[in-house]
Amino acid sequence: MKRTLRCGVAVAMLPLALAACSENAADGAAVPDTRASSEEINLPAIPVMGPEVTILAFGNSLFAGYGLSEGESYPAKLERALRSKGINAVISNAGVSGDTSAAGLQRLTFTLDAQKQKPDLFILELGGNDLLRGLSPAETRANLSAMMDELKDRDIPVLLMGMRAPPNYGPEYQADFDALYGDLAQEYDADLIPFWLEDIYQEPTLFQSDRIHPTAEGIETLVSSTLEKVEAALPEPVGDLEGAS
Secondary structure (H helix, E strand, O other): OOOOOOOOOOOHHHHHHHOOOOOOOOOOOOOOOOOOOOOOOOOOOOOOEEEEEEEEEEEEEEHHHHOOOOOHHHHHHHHHHHHHOOEEEEEEEOOOOOOOHHHHHHHHHHHHHHHOOOEEEEEEEOOHHHOOOOOOOOHHHHHHHHHHHHHHHHHHHHHHOOOOOOOHHHHHHHHHHHHHHHHHHHHOEEEEEEEOOOOOOOEEEEHHOOOEEEEEHHHHHHHHHHHHHHHOOHHHHHHHHHHHH
């Protein structure tokens, strides 16, 4: 039986409500190679080391920065955090509100082809909208696997941002969904953050009034809690340079 969930989900149900409830045409228009660069968000000059490290952040509204001001999205603040540590990171924000894993798969090749250079790291954050629509974990797994195949063929390292299903979907659905990110990370030798909302999903004050999308402060918390794993997923020369500083 198909399961559904309203967008006005309670904060306690946030593990399933990662994705955007907003799906209008403007939100759905993907803009490839849109960089959350330090110039765009008026960052102060920060000394950085080594060659430029390009990161493509590919996801839904939580990457797109739904309800936030310019420069407050997760990719923008992640770039700032990396650069503040001396890492010459430039992040392209390819987050599109409302995207399911199927929608992400449909635009993946176009988005990759539109980049000026091959990304050094691809951060993949999709699956929450699949939960909102009650899509089967098998369908989500197949779509994410197809994306991982494409990225593997292009020799692009991946960091998977995992999600969790809520218990009200039933134990079988929950177990199948929760396992897919870890399984894919192991199968494709990808880095993984098992549940990237871990540090905020039980904190109502870190979410906007829709109780789905993080506030700017919530994004700051997410960046702080995931920064170390993002660093670890970066190309080895970055780590070597940082260690030598």
